[in-house]
Amino acid sequence: MIDTVTILIMSGLLTIVCAVIFVLNSAFGRQDKVALFWSSALVFAIMSSLSFAVYGVNSNQWWANSVGNAAIVAAMGCVWMGVRSFNSRYSRAWIVFGAGGVAFVATFLDSPVENEWAGAPVSWVGVAVFMALAAAECVRGRLKRSINSSILAVVVGAEALFYLGRLVVFLAYGPESPVFADWFGTGPTTGLAILLVVAGTLSISLLRLERANNFAEAGLFTDPGFSREGVLDWAHFTRGGSDRVVRAGMHDMSSGVVMLTIDSLDEINTAFGRDVGDRAINVLADVLRETMPPTSIIGRKSAGTFGVVTTMHEPDESVATIAALHNALVARSFDKRANLRLTVSIGVATASAPDAAWQQLFDDASARRDEAQARGGNLVLDGRA
Incomplete structure (x- = not known):
């Protein structure tokens, strides 16, 4: 049986691989806010996975739990900002980083050294809300005409429902209950996260490709403001x-x-x-x-x-x-x-x-x-x- 720390490390490594591929593709492609926000989401996801792995190895590293909770909220918020930017809407970055700050403080005040679930309910609320908002954004504006955005809507919508269910079971039965351990514990959550990271990264990569093709159709080059015809x-x-x-x-x-x-x-x-x-x-x-x-x-x-x-x-x-x-x-x-x-x-x-x-x-x-x-x-x- 694979232990929890190993699962967390595997999840972190997979996230790193997906992030490196996506970020390199963004770095050598067209620079825009969509790529910036989605790249930031993967970077925050890496930070979260590694932080939880550090805390799993040594619970005395209380800061790792706080950073992990804040980073996972910021990661999901960056996904939402990327989707909003794709639809040419304001990003609302202050909401995302404000929510991340709230998750960090809530974890810090909840005795993270003795309590491995410190601040967890607050961070889960942030994840569920941002994923639900991202799912709603995927079916409006420019994105509603894309099959890849529909796939992304299913991915983030599933994550929103999972974290909502995790929160309800946690508050109703506690983290030691068999129901929570079997369905919403660290192992099942990390396994689902691995699937969603792969599916989500593939979806946003294809959406970026669609966006690049649309720019090419419109004649847009990297020179800000000008098309290839000089107008x-x-x-x-x-x-x-x-x-x-x-x-x-x-x-x-x-x-x-x-x-x-x-x-x-x-x-x-x-x-x-x-x-x-x-x-x-x-x-x-x-x-x-x-x-x-x-x-x-x-x-x-x-x-x-x-x-x-x-x-x-x-x-x-x-x-x-x-x-x-x-x-x-x-x-x-x-x-x-x-x-x-x-x-x-x-x-x-x-x-x-x-x-x-x-x-x-x-x-x-x-x-x-x-x-x-x-x-x-x-x-x-x-x-x-």
């Missing part, structure tokens, strides 16, 4: 566009928002290959940079969808700008072998200084672009008859 990514475009409209109003200038989408890009990819589709996207980006005023802001949302924010003295100036764009697209081939030319659906919204509001301009331009697509594409709609 802004969408988050920076919308922030900059909003600011540009406000500043234009301060100088009594008109503002305009242009939304563009390449017509039939999916069909181009299917018929001629993704390389040709990528060239079409690059051609549109180049033409926008050449024809739009040098003070305008250009961003790419996804696939063949771009946006432009520009300022002008009079709203009617946008007519000449869009005409120059169309002429440049007609003159430019994105596949010389088939002599293919781009057609785009364009929505334009302009407003004079007193009436300019970013959100209204953006919504109007987007709606007109959508209508242009619905009417067959290769059309400019600017709200005029």
